[in-house]
Amino acid sequence: MSKPFEYSAPKLEEFTHDIEHTSRRWLLWVLLLVCIIGLGIFALVMQIVKGHVITGMRDNVVWGIYIVNFVFLMGVSYAGALLSGSLQLFRTKWRGPILRFAELITIISLCIGPLYILLCIGRLDRLPFLLMYPRIQSPITWDVIAISTDLVGCFIFLWMALLRDIARLRDKADLRVPRWRKAVYRFLALNYQDTPEQRKRLKFTKDVMAAMIIAIAIIVYSVLAWIFSLTLQPGWDSTIFGPYFVIAAVYSGTGVLIVLMAIYRKIYRLERYITRKHFVHVGIVLMVLAMFFAYFTFSEYLTRWYGQKEVDGRYLSHLYNDYFWLFIFANYISILAPIIVIGIPRFRSIKTIVTVAVISVVGLWLNRYLIIVPTLEVPYLPIQDTREAWVDYQGTWVELLLSIGGIGSVALLFTLFGKLVPPLDVSEMEDIEAEMLEKEKKLVNA
Amino acid sequence: MKTNTRNILAFALLAGILCGAPLRAQEEGAEGPAVLDFAFKYFKRSNGLYELKAVVTTETEDGYVPVRDLPIDFTHLTDADPVVLGQVKTDYDGVALLMVKPEDIVYRDTGGLMGFTAGFEGNEAWDMAYEEVYVKDLRLTMTAEVVDSVKTVHVTAHYIKGDGQEYPVNEQDIFLFKQGMLSKLQIADGWLVEGECDIEFPEGIPGDKDGNVALFVSVLEHPDFGNVEVSETVAWGVIPNYVTEESGLLWTTVAPTWMIVLLIVLLAGVWGHYVYAMIQMRKIKKTGPKG
Numbered sequence: 001m002s003k004p005f006e007y008s009a010p011k012l013e014e015f016t017h018d019i020e021h022t023s024r025r026w027l028l029w030v031l032l033l034v035c036i037i038g039l040g041i042f043a044l045v046m047q048i049v050k051g052h053v054i055t056g057m058r059d060n061v062v063w064g065i066y067i068v069n070f071v072f073l074m075g076v077s078y079a080g081a082l083l084s085g086s087l088q089l090f091r092t093k094w095r096g097p098i099l100r101f102a103e104l105i106t107i108i109s110l111c112i113g114p115l116y117i118l119l120c121i122g123r124l125d126r127l128p129f130l131l132m133y134p135r136i137q138s139p140i141t142w143d144v145i146a147i148s149t150d151l152v153g154c155f156i157f158l159w160m161a162l163l164r165d166i167a168r169l170r171d172k173a174d175l176r177v178p179r180w181r182k183a184v185y186r187f188l189a190l191n192y193q194d195t196p197e198q199r200k201r202l203k204f205t206k207d208v209m210a211a212m213i214i215a216i217a218i219i220v221y222s223v224l225a226w227i228f229s230l231t232l233q234p235g236w237d238s239t240i241f242g243p244y245f246v247i248a249a250v251y252s253g254t255g256v257l258i259v260l261m262a263i264y265r266k267i268y269r270l271e272r273y274i275t276r277k278h279f280v281h282v283g284i285v286l287m288v289l290a291m292f293f294a295y296f297t298f299s300e301y302l303t304r305w306y307g308q309k310e311v312d313g314r315y316l317s318h319l320y321n322d323y324f325w326l327f328i329f330a331n332y333i334s335i336l337a338p339i340i341v342i343g344i345p346r347f348r349s350i351k352t353i354v355t356v357a358v359i360s361v362v363g364l365w366l367n368r369y370l371i372i373v374p375t376l377e378v379p380y381l382p383i384q385d386t387r388e389a390w391v392d393y394q395g396t397w398v399e400l401l402l403s404i405g406g407i408g409s410v411a412l413l414f415t416l417f418g419k420l421v422p423p424l425d426v427s428e429m430e431d432i433e434a435e436m437l438e439k440e441k442k443l444v445n446a
Numbered sequence: 447m448k449t450n451t452r453n454i455l456a457f458a459l460l461a462g463i464l465c466g467a468p469l470r471a472q473e474e475g476a477e478g479p480a481v482l483d484f485a486f487k488y489f490k491r492s493n494g495l496y497e498l499k500a501v502v503t504t505e506t507e508d509g510y511v512p513v514r515d516l517p518i519d520f521t522h523l524t525d526a527d528p529v530v531l532g533q534v535k536t537d538y539d540g541v542a543l544l545m546v547k548p549e550d551i552v553y554r555d556t557g558g559l560m561g562f563t564a565g566f567e568g569n570e571a572w573d574m575a576y577e578e579v580y581v582k583d584l585r586l587t588m589t590a591e592v593v594d595s596v597k598t599v600h601v602t603a604h605y606i607k608g609d610g611q612e613y614p615v616n617e618q619d620i621f622l623f624k625q626g627m628l629s630k631l632q633i634a635d636g637w638l639v640e641g642e643c644d645i646e647f648p649e650g651i652p653g654d655k656d657g658n659v660a661l662f663v664s665v666l667e668h669p670d671f672g673n674v675e676v677s678e679t680v681a682w683g684v685i686p687n688y689v690t691e692e693s694g695l696l697w698t699t700v701a702p703t704w705m706i707v708l709l710i711v712l713l714a715g716v717w718g719h720y721v722y723a724m725i726q727m728r729k730i731k732k733t734g735p736k737g
Contacts, residue, residue: 137697160723190727
């Protein structure tokens, strides 16, 4: 009888070396990331001193790369929440090595994403007005409430997910880490001793929170989509934007998850635990999502094109002519690549799956760009009395540096988390191993 | 080693796709004296002041962009040396604006033409630019009155010749405008005969809360007179009824009831679960063996 997975759980000791020791390579990597973030901070200072005039945003195209990054990172975050919640709730057999990545993606993207909103706001001093005088009717207010609610929920879920590993790190007498870090472990571990009662309570509460964050992720990303679709802008006034955004989010997040699996596998030498089978399984999820995404994309553009509203015609003409190659890459190549490569078993390898995941992620970022920028370049009323150069959006070095700074921040947070907890959910994987052995034993007995 | 090179190339390609297509750094202006696009306009305002306006732009790859901080010299031409009126620097939009008082006009030729110039003498970065404008001094007046129950705007238009005498403007279009929220809206026109004209004010024009309407009589882009305008505010407008009783709509101060209820239910449901989870975490802490 063939087993679905040859399963062996890692030992905590396999990762303690990386938690305890700081190599020169690690320090150099952190230094590089700090420099990248420093470049972003430099661009931010320039933006504050000189104003938003040094970005590509103008009166007509008021949203640019910042909002693209925000929407993209929020999507990745919700995808992480959906995936980790689903894997946890449905006890997927191959969830073990993937859970932690999905949880970290959720939290880290959720911490960095909203910062881009702050970068986009010209008058930050007016930001408190949003809380002081909120209008419940405004989707912006919904978004503020939704993101803060989601952030709290994800932090609670992450804490629960890390609790058992942290408790074990706390109890590891020979763990050579600074005293402050031991204090952090003690604080976060909450006197968890893995008693049957504690374990049962934690498992149940984690399931409740998993179900909760799946629901919240869907609601929150729909709210984000409604910020666009509740307007009358051509290209945004769509009834399917909610589900379209949710599918796009999970699609891009799954792509990021595959890329992250490959990076962690290489850095932490996890080849034993993250195997080709894991890549194939997540790859198949990516392929199915690509099909859903293709369906929504086709439906969206077909109805817009068929309606023949004058303004939609101008919008589509702008999209197909001025953004032709971006459109082809975002809506053809990045969809077809995972369907073809993962759909045909002969092509499935770790390298090909990671490659199509990268293509999907890039394609999905461009998809957001195409949703936001060309739409604003085609308003209902013709753009008049403005400089020709301001009619169309062109991102500037400031936006580029701040985008790279954001990527650096995400990478830095992943790196720092790697110093605090093991890259794999060791306790969960041990549970899965025990479950598998139990099942196997039952089968043998039967 | 090979793998590393391939990885670097792949990364560079990815970065190129990500950044190259949608992004472009802002470019600096071209080197050497650049050619300026110079426009000079004359406008006689309601208050009798003459507005001289120079708009300076330059053509770049991104189209025409304003040129800031250029000193523009304005002069009034006479039969002798020009009289310097002043120097103004172009603003953020490339505009240099000078208001000239009537007493500063010292010369009109026999036909009544007044001459003004605006110019930039040039520097290392920008080529010199210069324009002249010749206009006749048009004196427009408007009187709003009700004649036989008809709201009428009576307009007179005369221009001054070199001898200082006023001569009527004949056979000339004249336009009546109303101040709108963003710009002026033409509501009627008339035909000047022997320097006079009556324009009927159309009914049903909305005014402010007191019915006031700001009216303008203008001559626009005229080859002899340039742009001239007079204005007066009259209470001939329709008072709009802004008071509407609406409730439970998206644009009212208070959100619709269903929305408030839904939001409360959703938030209570979600945050209730969070509180439950935190209570469970606390119980986990309590139920752990002591020590």
